[in-house]
Amino acid sequence: MIAALTRLGQSVLDPLARLGRANLFFLRLLGALSFLLQRPGLLVKQLHTVGVLSLPIILVSGLFVGMVLGLQGYANLVDFGATSSLGTVVALSLIRELGPVLTALLYAGRAGSALTAGIGLMKATEQLASMQMMAVDPFQRVLAPRFLAGFIAVPLLTGIFTAVGILGGYLVAVVQLGVDGGAFWAQMQAKVHFFTDVVNGVVFKSLAFGVAANWIALFEGYEAQPTSEGISLATTRTVVSTSLAVLGLDFLLTALMFGVW
Amino acid sequence: MAKKNNLELAVGLFVVLGLAALFLLALKVSDIASIGEDKGYRVTARFENIGGLKVRAPVTLGGVRIGRVVGIDLDPQRYEAVVILSIDPRYDHLPEDSSASILTSGLLGEQYVGLEPGGMDSALKNGSTLKLTQSALVLEKLIGRMLTNAVSGDPPPAKTP
Numbered sequence: 522m523i524a525a526l527t528r529l530g531q532s533v534l535d536p537l538a539r540l541g542r543a544n545l546f547f548l549r550l551l552g553a554l555s556f557l558l559q560r561p562g563l564l565v566k567q568l569h570t571v572g573v574l575s576l577p578i579i580l581v582s583g584l585f586v587g588m589v590l591g592l593q594g595y596a597n598l599v600d601f602g603a604t605s606s607l608g609t610v611v612a613l614s615l616i617r618e619l620g621p622v623l624t625a626l627l628y629a630g631r632a633g634s635a636l637t638a639g640i641g642l643m644k645a646t647e648q649l650a651s652m653q654m655m656a657v658d659p660f661q662r663v664l665a666p667r668f669l670a671g672f673i674a675v676p677l678l679t680g681i682f683t684a685v686g687i688l689g690g691y692l693v694a695v696v697q698l699g700v701d702g703g704a705f706w707a708q709m710q711a712k713v714h715f716f717t718d719v720v721n722g723v724v725f726k727s728l729a730f731g732v733a734a735n736w737i738a739l740f741e742g743y744e745a746q747p748t749s750e751g752i753s754l755a756t757t758r759t760v761v762s763t764s765l766a767v768l769g770l771d772f773l774l775t776a777l778m779f780g781v782w
Numbered sequence: 783m784a785k786k787n788n789l790e791l792a793v794g795l796f797v798v799l800g801l802a803a804l805f806l807l808a809l810k811v812s813d814i815a816s817i818g819e820d821k822g823y824r825v826t827a828r829f830e831n832i833g834g835l836k837v838r839a840p841v842t843l844g845g846v847r848i849g850r851v852v853g854i855d856l857d858p859q860r861y862e863a864v865v866i867l868s869i870d871p872r873y874d875h876l877p878e879d880s881s882a883s884i885l886t887s888g889l890l891g892e893q894y895v896g897l898e899p900g901g902m903d904s905a906l907k908n909g910s911t912l913k914l915t916q917s918a919l920v921l922e923k924l925i926g927r928m929l930t931n932a933v934s935g936d937p938p939p940a941k942t943p
Contacts, residue, residue: 569789573796612811677800684803687811706810714838715812723807 543740549660550668550739556661557669563662567670571632575678578631579624583682586619587611587689594690595698604700608709611690616713617722617779620683622771625730627682628675629763633738636667637759640742641752664743668735675731679723721778729774733766822849822868823908827882827895832863833918835884835893841867843880843897848873851895867895869906877902881914893918 557564594610640663643649649659687709694700713719738759745755832854841849849869857864869876879900886893900914 565790565793568793568796572800573792576796576799616807616811673797674800677797677803680800680803680807684806687807709811710813713812715808719807719812723804 539744542744543736546740546743547736550664550736553658553660553665554669556658557665560666563666564670567666568674571628571636571667571671572674572677575628575631575674576681578627579678579682580685582623582627583620583685584689586623586682587615587686587691588693590614590619590686591690591693591698595694595700604694604698605704606708606712607690607694607700608705608707609712611694612687612709612713613718615683615686615690616718618771618775620686620723621679621726621730622767624679624682624727625675625734625767626764628671628678628730629734629738629760629767632671632674633734633759633763634756636671636735636738637742637745637756638752640664640667640739641745641747641755644743644745645747645749645752647747664739668739671735671738672728672731675734676724676727679727679730683723717778725778726771726774729770730767733770734763737763737766822870823874823906824852825867825869825906825908825910825912827865827867827912827915828857828860828862829865829882829884829915829917830862831917831920832865833884833886833893833920835865835895835918839892839894841869841895841897843873843876843899848897865895874905874907876906878904878906878910879914880906880912881916882912883916884918886919 590611591607594607595604598604598607598610640649643659643663649663652659652662691702691705695702695705741755741759741762745751835851835854837851837854839851840847841851849867851865852868853864853866855864855866856862865882867882876897877900879902881898881900883896883898884893885896897912906912
């Protein structure tokens, strides 16, 4: 009886404590960022790992998502004779939702899981502990560069994804299906507003997703049980929690930005 | 050393590519070109009913876009809608007695302000008011009028046998 109650209490207290640790972890991470002014080379290396190496998947997925949007939009709009607004449909869906969200999800799978596994392995092989022995702060040396690199990379990847997606939509709509190219771009420019759509959608959303994705990935790695099962569990949790966090955050941000009260 | 250079090069390329994509989105896809260059002169027009007209809607003359709606307000005394139009200074020779009407592009399209040039010599300038205006066509009112007409006589023209 007492044991059952204890378990019940633990199942509430453990996630709470974990949340608290996650926030403290985030604060320490922010505090360690200034170290990068002294060692910008660390940042460049991480930017290569999380950014440049994520480019292929982002480019290919962006192109295909845009092409699918072009096909689907055409198939539905052609009934109303409104194919000239295909540009608007493709651009708005990519800029407002699909670009930031899909980039963040792909980033979690491609880079977030690798971050978690890398940090977890460093912990398992006691590299982090030995750094501390040598009075090197792993937050400054290992975690902060990864976090900042991810924070910079996600918005850039989102921009690339969205731009390539619109290009894909253009290829299908104008080159393949024969929609008028002038109308495609003109309608798009008339309906896509810079501040409400591009800044809110691509920039703010991706910044928020970048913080969430990298924070979760690094925290899961840092908290991982230093065993092979622990690391694989942490990697899975990174992908799952990042996906949920990104989709939940997306709803929240969409309600704030585009919601009509 | 060469390897490190390659890495830096790749990162630099990545950042440039990302920024270029953002610029492309800003310049090619969105309407930023029309932001910040609002140097147009302001003209006011009063309407009984503006229907679904929204701020940023285009102002056209002869189908050519010459400006946009920058403000919509209600006159609390006369209960009229006050629409402020910003017109591109390139078109500074519009006659002062031009008329404005609220039109719809297509059957279900958005509403815009269409100007009809008048015949006076004096031109519209910053702060002028358009005297002749025509309200938006409200579909419900139109249907209502059609129904009352149908009820109150006017039998359909008899078919010749």
